[in-house]
Amino acid sequence: MEPPSAPVEDAVARARDLVLAKEFKPAVTLLGAHLRTHPDDSLAWRRLAGALIGLGDQHAAIDAAGRAIDIDPGDTVAWRYRGLARQLLGRHRESYADARRAVELASDDPEGLNLLAVNVLTVDRDVARFRDLYQRALTVDPSNAPARHSAGVDRRIRRRGAATLVLLAVYPPWCVLFLRWLAVDDGSTDAGWTMWPTVVGVAVLIVCAAAGRTVGVVPLVLTWRGIVGAACVGGAGAAGAVWGGTRTATMAAAFGLTTVAVSLLFALTFRVRHGRAGRLPEEDATGGPARETARVA
Template identity: 30%
Template sequence: MRSRPAQPARWFSLAEIQAARKEIEPAKGSLEKAAQVAPRSAEPWRRLAGVLEGNGEDEAATNARGRALSLSPGDLQLRRQIALTRGSPPLAWADRDGLALASDPAVKLPKGASAVRLLDQGAVEIYPDGGAVERTHTIARVLDKRGVAKFGEAQIPADAQILHLRTIKPDGRTLEPETIPGKEAATLPGLAVGDVVEIDYLRGIGPRGPDMPGLVIGGFFFRDDETPMLESTYEVRAPANLSLEVDAHGLPAEPFQKLATQQSFRKTLRDVPPQPPEPHQPGESEIMPWLQVGYGAGQPNLVRSIADWALLRARPGRRRGRSSASSPMRCADGRPEPTSRRPRRTSSPRVAETASSY
């Protein structure tokens, strides 16, 4: 350790050995030194929390996780661990009972549809440290074989933590899929006509960097191109001191409701018909109703950030050459490709997020 002390990984390895030998105090010291070497890294504090928790020091472990979370506000695992310790799981206020909704006899199903979304819910909680947790909750009933094909495979983001992923049978039984390593999509087991699919997961969202302070949440769409929705709801809660804005497209948006310590936003549409795609239509972000919430740096900050990036790219000593963006696209024989054959840029929620005014 004396020859190369400025490597946190070496302190991590030493702390693991010390903890395995029940040398708790030396292990704490090693991780504290790692935190000094890497003061902007959350990993030393995360590891220290594990050592403290293993030693029965629960309160100290929670405090260490709090230090780690302050350095990495988008870390969902840390936030959930702290919240569960305090008895308040993230976004518990957004809970909807999937079993009750699946068995509700009052639900009227639209005729002619292959499936219907009983609930299409998005919920976000923004925290004082600048991080946020997003919840996506879908409950859909399949009405024919096309619906089974559409909802039989669930695409879950790689960074998501699943709350519910299951098939709900008409008699109330639930079937959960098995985890298959290397497979991106999850197959809902035993899905048949008349069953209900429930997909419910959380994602952590971190604030933007110091050059573009603030936070932008991905856009939420209130309509599907194939499946009717009985309810589409989006809700955001945040500290009252944040200057949050709503960027709405294709629908009116109410302002945030502010209380003493909290502000909230909620938008609900009911009985939303699908909007089938048409040939040569614009991107869905131009024709579908959707909105986006965020705060922080605006367009002037974005321009300055891009200018700074361009200056860094053009700094002296950097290898110069023709970039792929300025060079014409070429055919297989080396001739420039006609402009009419080049792929056109399309709009998407991610593009809308990048170009946001926040």
């Protein structure tokens, strides 16, 4: 005679221990057997969803989390798990809706707040709200790994924005002054005043390009205040260089205004390209490695 089956809570608890040990396949097997006899156990369906995320079977995880939600619509973690699985499949708007519902049910859940944060960043490209949400997650749990990862993404966003503003302040005057240099390259004082800013501009461009490559694929955030400031700096530099060489106010003003216009055109191009940008890499779009994000609950 076979011994009686383990109590319901014992089977689900053992599955949780397996997931914590990153033994996802045995956990899936155990929960599957348990659910064949207890199909209305919402906790087991939710734990199965988390194990399937760890196993990499996101479609099955969505189905399992959906069963948990059908049984218990107030299960915050089930909403979060389904949102995470959908995010991993690139179904961002559906993930956004799930994450928003999870935060509505539990506004102090750091994993839910961070998942909503990365959805806001991925779908809306709203960096201000992204910062607010992941910072709320860190306020609840300063050691939360996904939220700390999002803080790192935010630092990269800031570095990219700063590097781009420097580029907008340097690249347009470099172009304008380079053309001016070619036009008057006769060894005169005028040529010298336009040559040296060009050399400095090339050096700054190399540094900015190197800095931009280190941040990876993150949204480009440019405010019009920063853009106009960078354009004015570039225009002043070009006007100063031309004035130094020609002592002609009209020509200096013309080159300065031309530089401002070119800088603004470049900024508009950057913003359009940013609006069409593709999705974030998986690790950034989920707030960290997926198996760490799917905290067992």
